[in-house]
Amino acid sequence: MSSGDTSGTGRTAGVEALVTPWVVARVAGPSMTPTVRSGDRLLARRVAAGTAVRDGAVVLARFPARPGLLVVKRVRGAVPGGHWVEGDNPFVTDDSRAFGPAVVVGRVVGRLWPRPGRLPCRPA
Template sequence: MAPTLRHGDALLVRRGGRPIRPGDVVVAVFRSRPGLLVVKRAVRPADGGWWVRGDNDLVTDDSRAYGVADVHGRVVARYWPRPGRLPRPAGYRRV
């Protein structure tokens, strides 16, 4: 799958609000790498955190490499350079 975001995109992130659902793009920190802030897609809840994955499986480091992540917010929109809402992949359903 092609990446939803590119390096340099400016994002609007919401903390709080509705709960995180599978398929949401989130800002998270891996428990095993506390200094690394990442933007990934939430897959499923796991051990008090979330299992997160990148959209491009061939080149991304995600929960497969670093384990559970703590979510700090949900990305609601990209406002620069291509404004708009972030698409939800076809494989994800609302829970």
């Protein structure tokens, strides 16, 4: 996942927050296939530090172990230190299975391109 709009100045547990309230993020990689695919553009809203995010939500998150990496993942539950997040593609492990709890910095509201609309709460 990458985006030119996601650099931050605020920090939470060593993790940069999103600078603006709304972010357009470009997905890079297969970890959330089939829900979103590489090249999709997503609209996300910044999440305040410590905000509870419901299970099943698609989010932008950072791992304290890799604070420069911004990922799109699905929340599986709240755990000490943040949220447990996983990709919908079980064959890709760039998620909490590899890096531990993540800090959620944004909640994905919907896909802007190429198929505009809301994302399902559960994997397709």
